[in-house]
Amino acid sequence: MLKWTRERPVLWILAVMLILGAILSFLSPFFLTVPNLTNLLKQVSILGLLAAGQTLVIISRGIDLSVASILALCAVVMGGLMSQMGLPPGVALPVGIALGGLVGAINGLVIVKTGIPPFIATLGMMGIARGLALVYTQGVSFQLSSPTLIWIGEGTFLGLPIPIYIVLLVYAVLYLLLNHNSFGRNVYAIGDNEEASLLAGINVDRHKILLYTISGVCAGIAAVVLISRLSSAPPNVAQAAELQAIAAVIIGGTSFSGGIGTVESTLIGAMIMTMITNGLNILGVSSFWQQVFVGVIIILAVWLDKLKGR
Amino acid sequence: MALLEATGIAKRFGGVTALDGVDFAVERGEVMALVGDNGAGKSTLIKVLAGAHLPDRGEVRMRGEPLELRSPQDAWKAGIATIFQELALAGKMNVQDNIFLGREPCRRVLGIPFLQRRAMRREAERLLASLEVEIRDTRLPVENLSGGQRQGIAIARALHIDADLIIMDEPTAALAVAEVRKVFAFVRSLREQGKAVILISHNIQDVFEISDRITVLRQGRIEGVCTTTATDPSAIVGLITGAGHASSRRGPEHASLPAQP
Numbered sequence: 001m002l003k004w005t006r007e008r009p010v011l012w013i014l015a016v017m018l019i020l021g022a023i024l025s026f027l028s029p030f031f032l033t034v035p036n037l038t039n040l041l042k043q044v045s046i047l048g049l050l051a052a053g054q055t056l057v058i059i060s061r062g063i064d065l066s067v068a069s070i071l072a073l074c075a076v077v078m079g080g081l082m083s084q085m086g087l088p089p090g091v092a093l094p095v096g097i098a099l100g101g102l103v104g105a106i107n108g109l110v111i112v113k114t115g116i117p118p119f120i121a122t123l124g125m126m127g128i129a130r131g132l133a134l135v136y137t138q139g140v141s142f143q144l145s146s147p148t149l150i151w152i153g154e155g156t157f158l159g160l161p162i163p164i165y166i167v168l169l170v171y172a173v174l175y176l177l178l179n180h181n182s183f184g185r186n187v188y189a190i191g192d193n194e195e196a197s198l199l200a201g202i203n204v205d206r207h208k209i210l211l212y213t214i215s216g217v218c219a220g221i222a223a224v225v226l227i228s229r230l231s232s233a234p235p236n237v238a239q240a241a242e243l244q245a246i247a248a249v250i251i252g253g254t255s256f257s258g259g260i261g262t263v264e265s266t267l268i269g270a271m272i273m274t275m276i277t278n279g280l281n282i283l284g285v286s287s288f289w290q291q292v293f294v295g296v297i298i299i300l301a302v303w304l305d306k307l308k309g310r
Numbered sequence: 311m312a313l314l315e316a317t318g319i320a321k322r323f324g325g326v327t328a329l330d331g332v333d334f335a336v337e338r339g340e341v342m343a344l345v346g347d348n349g350a351g352k353s354t355l356i357k358v359l360a361g362a363h364l365p366d367r368g369e370v371r372m373r374g375e376p377l378e379l380r381s382p383q384d385a386w387k388a389g390i391a392t393i394f395q396e397l398a399l400a401g402k403m404n405v406q407d408n409i410f411l412g413r414e415p416c417r418r419v420l421g422i423p424f425l426q427r428r429a430m431r432r433e434a435e436r437l438l439a440s441l442e443v444e445i446r447d448t449r450l451p452v453e454n455l456s457g458g459q460r461q462g463i464a465i466a467r468a469l470h471i472d473a474d475l476i477i478m479d480e481p482t483a484a485l486a487v488a489e490v491r492k493v494f495a496f497v498r499s500l501r502e503q504g505k506a507v508i509l510i511s512h513n514i515q516d517v518f519e520i521s522d523r524i525t526v527l528r529q530g531r532i533e534g535v536c537t538t539t540a541t542d543p544s545a546i547v548g549l550i551t552g553a554g555h556a557s558s559r560r561g562p563e564h565a566s567l568p569a570q571p
Contacts, residue, residue: 180424181422181425182414182425185403185407185414188407189407189412192401193400193401196394196398196400199360199362200382200413201383201412203381259402260402
């Protein structure tokens, strides 16, 4: 196929997004309006944050099924610290994000020390973290009313919603880490050929623990955005969001067989997923159909990616 | 004093004894061939010297100094570079990333290390040019390259370390004749620079063409160390298979046993 799509895979997925945008704005006059686009950027933020850390994990040939549960656990702990213990957001939010990192580090340690495949280890953590969130709250949702949270949830800067700046900051950090730091080179190498990475003297175990920690931190940051938008911290929030995050990574062209992928494509993958949901909402299509469309898009995206590689 | 001296190296994997008290030494400016059948312990021995396996027993000395080889980095610091078989390249990564894998040059900006991509590219091109390996673009993924080009990349990795001892595991396997010539020319130039080379090969013809001495491993033990000019291929094959002196060593009652394949 075209040469530029092979050299710059992000352009390919960007083109898909623009075509989708063009179709949606053709079908509905409401799609390309400032309020809707603002809404779109808010909607993409949580999915985008979960998918960000997930991208690194999948590049290293792992997977993290526990991100949505970690998000829920972080959300209720942040909520509990603020509403039950009266701590200010300036303390509660960083503690919650750190908790996400800690849970992620436990994922990494279990994978590295026991040799259990990442799929199984994080499947277990998916249940553990969600269960702990329910135990901690006894199933009820903390109501939150803090000016800081309202500012994060509703505020804008230069006309754009605050969450999108958080997303861009996280992606910028991960972009630099992957592309301009030896850590990133090592992550690609581990996903590509773990044996070669070991022989090259890369501390594979330490890198894996760090990767799952980063994924947990991203889930913790997503929790901040989520409780800000909801003004509450329900323990059963974001069910099955890990699958959407994985779908966004895959649509972005990151390979499940490891060693290939970029964060910028994942962000566009998350945009495409959100645009489908948003577009179908605007068009008045039943939300039951939305799942069908997302499923079809995932299969199409991977298939087109395979064709492109030939 | 030998450049590298390994004494009493032993290594077991579960119930399998891979190395059973191996003594092995290499002098400066010498090409030492390491031969033996599959499972004789060649790969285990070089992985011990490369820092990839920790031996159960034994000692490795470099220039008389005892070494503690806990990782490949320890081996590089001691001046030992190892070129593993093809498996040691990351196929989807590009040429320069593979050459610098595990020790990328970085520049610190505000304490944060940034990759020096331009320097990596320049150095990669210089190293490949010095090996006469022609690669159109060092940003190509290595899985798209030929066996010779990939071997060139693996050698460039070792060159970059600037080691005193270079270990090569089957460097000519799967190479075209012209590419084998190039690898040999490179080995000779290393010898002229006073460096030592350990060469693992299955190809007895290659071994006789390039080596100064030959060490034969059999079933985890040293079967013999020969000066290449003072021996011949059939004697080496005899040592490899254990058939060479079976009658003299085992006595008449075992002489009728078939030789190990």
